[in-house]
Amino acid sequence: MHRPLTLNSTNPPRKRRRGAAAVEFAVMAPVFLILTLGSVELGYALNASNTLYGALREGGRLASQDWSTMLAPGETANDKVIQDIRNMLTAARIPGDKVTISIVAADGTSAGSPFDLEDTNNYLEMFKISAEVPYDQVSLLSGYFLKGQTLRASISFRMGRVTLVN
Numbered sequence: 563m564h565r566p567l568t569l570n571s572t573n574p575p576r577k578r579r580r581g582a583a584a585v586e587f588a589v590m591a592p593v594f595l596i597l598t599l600g601s602v603e604l605g606y607a608l609n610a611s612n613t614l615y616g617a618l619r620e621g622g623r624l625a626s627q628d629w630s631t632m633l634a635p636g637e638t639a640n641d642k643v644i645q646d647i648r649n650m651l652t653a654a655r656i657p658g659d660k661v662t663i664s665i666v667a668a669d670g671t672s673a674g675s676p677f678d679l680e681d682t683n684n685y686l687e688m689f690k691i692s693a694e695v696p697y698d699q700v701s702l703l704s705g706y707f708l709k710g711q712t713l714r715a716s717i718s719f720r721m722g723r724v725t726l727v728n
Contacts, residue, residue: 603707610700613654614661614715618691621647622719625665625679625691639679640665647693661695668718677721684721692716 621643629639643665648658667677668688677689697711 599703600707603701603703606701606703607697607708607711607713610656610695610697610713611715613651613656614693614695614713615717617647617650617654618693618715618717620650621663621691622717625689626719626722629679640677643679643691647691651693656695656700660699661693663691663693665689665691679721687721688718689721690716690718 624646625639625643629642633639633642644663647663648661650658651661652658665677665679666689667673667675668690670687677687678684679689692714693716694712694714697708697713700713701708
């Protein structure tokens with residue numbers, strides 16, 4: 563015969579729930595772990611994306627300055643800007659040699675074609691600097707959630723020259 567449960571019962575509620583916490587943990591731990599790792603990986607992706615945009619902004623600023631005295635013999639302005647962007651990314655722990663960087667015309671009939679920063683005919687024309695890097699190159703988690711993805715950034719500028727004088 564089954565006895566009704568009373569406050570003075572010899573079978574307290576705690577004993578009836580033995581093991582329930584372990585089962586709940588076993589169910590929730592993987593969900594919590596996936597959410598945590600996903601948040602960390604998303605943080606890495608956002609940080610790398612912001613770093614890409616920052617390096618491109620600095621590269622565009624360099625392209626808009628009077629760089630004629632900054633070029634090494636045989637170096638083009640495009641090469642200088644691209645190399646400086648790679649150096650900035652490498653300093654920010656993104657492998658600059660794994661990043662694909664391009665400088666192309668941003669508008670008009672020549673949109674998408676290579677843009678020569680040294681060509682005087684391009685003065686006041688719009689150009690775009692773009693960069694892309696495989697996410698696996700910037701993540702500590704080796705792209706567990708974003709495996710096979712590519713981070714891309716691009717910014718458009720107007721070609722002009724600013725000479726800073728004292």
